[in-house]
Amino acid sequence: MTATDPALTALAQGWCALSLLHGRIEAHLERALQAGHGLSVREYSLLDVLSRQHDGTGGHLQMKQVADAVVLSQSATTRLVTRLEDRGLLARYLCPTDRRGIYTNVTTAGLQLLEAARPTHDTALREALDEASKNPELAPLVSAVESLDMPAGYRPAPVRPTQEQPT
Numbered sequence: 001m002t003a004t005d006p007a008l009t010a011l012a013q014g015w016c017a018l019s020l021l022h023g024r025i026e027a028h029l030e031r032a033l034q035a036g037h038g039l040s041v042r043e044y045s046l047l048d049v050l051s052r053q054h055d056g057t058g059g060h061l062q063m064k065q066v067a068d069a070v071v072l073s074q075s076a077t078t079r080l081v082t083r084l085e086d087r088g089l090l091a092r093y094l095c096p097t098d099r100r101g102i103y104t105n106v107t108t109a110g111l112q113l114l115e116a117a118r119p120t121h122d123t124a125l126r127e128a129l130d131e132a133s134k135n136p137e138l139a140p141l142v143s144a145v146e147s148l149d150m151p152a153g154y155r156p157a158p159v160r161p162t163q164e165q166p167t
Contacts, residue, residue, distance in 0.1 A: 021141050025128040032124035037117040044121060045070045046080055047089065047114045051106045060095075060103045089113060 026041055033039045039047075049069045053060050061069070067077040081104055084090040089110030095101030106114065133142040 017137050018141055021132055021138050024132055024138075025125065028128035028131075029121060029124045032120050033117060036120045037113060039113065039117055042070060042072065042080055043084060043089075044114070044117055046077070046084065047106055047110055047117075050090065050104055051111060051114055053103075053105065062101070063104075066104070084110065 029044075030041045033041060033044050037044075046066070049061070049066060063074055063077060063081075066081075067074045070077060070080075072080065081090055081092070085092060085104075089107055090104050091107050092102050092104050095103055129142050129145065132138040
C-alpha cells in the first residue's frame, strides 16, 4: 500500500471521523460534568470504574487494570487517584491478603457525587450523540454506537456504598 492508496485514505478518513466524534462527545461531557458537579470526564470515569468493584474473587482492581479502564498511564491514574483521595472521594487501603497491594475504594461522598453526576453524564452523552448525528460524516458512527449489542444480562452496576477502609 502507498500513502495515496484509496483503501488507506478511506481508513485514515474513518479514523479521523471516529476521533472527531470522540473529541466532540468528550468535550460536551467535560463541560456538563464540570459545570454541574466539578468533575472532569476522567474523574467521573475513575469513580464509575471503581464503584463497580466488589468484594468477591477478582472484585478489586489492580492499578494497571484501573489505568486500562480509564485509558490513562499508570502514573497519570495514580495522580488522578491522589487528587480524588485528597477531595475525600476515594480511599486507599492495604490488601488484607497481600500487604504489598493497595486497593482504592470510592467513599460514601464519592458515591453520592457519582450518583448525582450520572444523570448529567447520560444526558450530555445523549445530547452529544444527537448533535453528532446531524453531521453526515459522523452519523454512521453514531448509528454504530447506538446499535452496539451489549452482552446478555449486561447492565451498569448500581452505585452502591463500599466499606470505607482507613488509609
